[in-house]
Amino acid sequence: MLQGFNHLTLAVSNVEISFKFYRDFLGFKPEAIWDHGAYLSLGDLWLCLSLDNVRQEKDYTHYAFSIAEANFPLFHQKLKTAGILEWKENKSEGESIYFLDPDGHQLEVHCGNLQTRLKSSFKDPYPNMIFF
Template sequence: MLNGLNHITIAVSDVTKSFDFYVNTLGFTPKAKWARGAYLSLGELWLCLSADNVLSGGDYTHYAFSIPGNDFDEFAVRLRTAGVTEWKINKSEGKSVYFLDPDGHKLEIHDGDLNSRLMACRDQPYEGMTFF
């Protein structure tokens, strides 16, 4: 079963400006930054800033929920059986299902965490990626 919020990804029009705001104004801890994004943390919260056109509902902004790996496949079948609309195919580390709620809000279940993502990025970093 779901056991918490996994991470939040926010579409931003200017990575440098947003990075500065979240780190220096709000107190997030920087973990990694690259040309088109950054990974930050605040307590247990993992926040991803992703360069994109900032449009209501038309960008990469979504909310991800944690799920243990041993529950993932069964829960993914449950979602698909319920007829959810999948809005993206997973291309990154860990298992994910990206789906819409009844109002079209973008959601995800994910069995990885910030550390597993950073380890994968150390092997294959994004363009211009810097680790902190």
């Protein structure tokens, strides 16, 4: 049976550029790098960057990372200063920034968690929302 999330692999067009973005800009810990890929970590997350053709899908698929509320304004300013493109405006519970990595992967930095989202949704549920 499944035990939890194992790792996230992202197709990247340039391993070095993406490695630097995730390491230097987002603060991931470098674990290994080679010609066609890299491993980085962030807390319990294992991130694999894999050299491949990157597809630009336009849907709501994205990868969200946690940030403390106290660090949110500084991080948001860091994004703006670096000219990082934001792809969506936050309309949900908690502070969030939606932005793109060098290959256009849709990322989010969010101050809440599942419990804060459920609490907010319980007060103002989505249409036909059922809670378990």
